[in-house]
Amino acid sequence: MMEDKELQRLFAFHMHRIKCAVFRVLNKKLVSMRLPVQMEQIPVLFTLFNSDLSQQEIANRTERDKSSIQRTVRLLEEKNLVVIQQDQFDKRKNIVHLTAEGKCVTGKIRKTLIEAEDEVFSAVEEKDREDFFRVLKRISDGTKE
Template sequence: MKNNCEVDSKHWEGFFSEMKDTLIFQMHRIHCVMFRVANRLIEEASVPVKMEQLPILMCIHSCGCISQQEIADMVHRDKSSVQRTVVVLEKKGLISIAPDKNDKRKNNLRTTKTGTFVALQIKDIMQKVETEIFSAFNSEDRLNTINTIKETADKLEQLKH
């Protein structure tokens, strides 16, 4: 007797054939491959950050001094998700948190020396991810792919939700 979590191959094949040509399914596949490659390279470099934490660390590094709300707005994540990542990054010694001098309800975040070093390592790793991901493409296909994805993202961001 099958439990509710078991799916036979007929159901999987049916689902896959229905979904394989959808944008969301293909974007998810790309996302999974990129995260797998990036997390492997990050782990090989002994960088103490996971892919999910990268946007926040890199945002803090790039901006120099930024509030949690500003980060949430920039990376399109909710404030509580940003807060959880900020706590982890602070515990790892990668960022510092200081109250804003003008608004006591707001905290300002900065990378520490270690955080800056890690952010620079991450930039190098992201270049390696790009190189590995696009190794199957010729330069024209690479450029066309990036432009198509960028144009698609730009158009989707303009939609009213």
């Protein structure tokens, strides 16, 4: 069995704990706001917030497989948060657009996510928090294929 000292040095262990804390607070807030979205759908909504994209482009930007994105997009379409239309220039592509309701919900989620993170990181000084995110960005930028 791994000793506590070893466990405390594992990046994946701490990232999992942080993710769980943020998701726990965010899920609680989403339920209380009665927003019709699940956690795995949020990256798709955020990706579409500023531009319409094909399902393959969404998959690439969110680093998920296309079949997973297709399922998520269909669920979001059923909730009237997105519209799927065939690309006018390339009939093989489907372009996904946020509806007005989708933009509204996504805006509320973005605000709620910021509040959830603020709650989770309330024990951390602002400078330490900025340093932490700067290091995380360097790590994630350096690990892309």
